[in-house]
Amino acid sequence: MTRYAMITGASSGLGLALAEALARRGRNLILVARQRDPLESIAIELTQRFGVEVxxxxxxxxxxxxxxxxxxxxxxxxRHIDLLVNCAGIRSYGHFLAQEWSDEQDLIEVNILALTRLCHALGNAMAVQGGGQILNVASLAAFAPGPWMSSYAASKAYVLHFSEGLREELKRTGIKVSVLCPGPVRSPLRRIPRLEKGQRCLSPEEVALYTVRALDKNRALIIPGRRNRWLAFSPRLLSRWVTRKLAGAINQAYCPR
Incomplete structure (x- = not known):
């Protein structure tokens, strides 16, 4: 039976980089995104380059x-999907009350509800098939409150905690669950010029390569970059009010204006 890796948010950025990294390893793919035209072009290119079914x-x-x-x-x-990569996501910036509610609802629908539903549906299928692997994409923002990105940070905190809990629940089913928490990545979703100018961003390809290697080792928590791993740990050393203040100052400084 042909096995597939399914990747959401696969038309650009980190999702596309993960699709390429997996295709390079000979994985057949199912790519999911909002727009058909980019997906079709990507599918043709990956098939021609790596000889896989996309x-x-x-x-x-x-x-x-x-x-x-x-x-x-x-x-x-x-179709036998033995790897689910939940990479689709929406990011919001700015004062919460100034946001359109429809945009906030879209963020919750994609970042939380769709991710959870895909884990439930494909997790059940994997359990019947005897096992599989799930990778959920969170963010460094998951480790602290995120003033001026409050909904986004909270949604990624959900993804982090949900994934870690699911990992323990599903061990006996043969399903491995990992969560990826990258820092800022040079991609359409996370394009922050002030961060990129300071060379603090990894490329999507760098993150994808690190991630697929970590999946091979069945790591629970995947944080590419030594500096990012330190930033993920640092909130444990600070008081909650200090963490809030620092996160708010950073987000105000780096969010697009």
Whole structure:
């Protein structure tokens, strides 16, 4: 039976880099993103370069009915997905009360609800198949409150804690769960010029290479970059009020204006 790795948010940035890194290793892929045209081009390119089978599906994960239809298609196709990479995500900047509620709702739908639903649906399928692997993409923002990015940081904290809890729950089923917490990545989703100018950002390709190697070792928590690992640990050393103040100052300084 042909096995596939399914990657959401695969049309650009880190999702695309992960798709390429897995294809380079000979993995067949199912790519998911909102826009069909970029996916089709990527599928053709990866197939030609690496000789793997690349399927794709345009689906807005923020729309529950479309996600339901997609999951039904997967169930009926009986394709064996042994690796799920939840990379799709939405980021928000600025004062919470100044945001459009529809944008905040989209963030919650994609970053939390769609991710959780995909883990539930494909996790059940993996359990029947005898095992598999799930990679959820969180962020360094998951380790501290995020003033001026409050919804985003909270959504990534959910992904971090959910993934770690799920890892313990699913051990006996043969399903391995890991969570990736990158720092700022040079990508369309996380383009922060002031950070990139200071050369603090890893490229999507660097993060993807580090990640696939960590998956081979079944690491629970994947944080590329020594500096980022220190930043993830540092909130434990500080008082909560200090952490809030520092995070707020950093976010105000680096968020786009």
């Amino acid at each position: 399927l794709f599906r345009a689906c807005d994960l923020g729309e529950p009915l479309r996600l339901s239809g997609f999951l039904l298609e997967l169930e009926e196709s009986e």
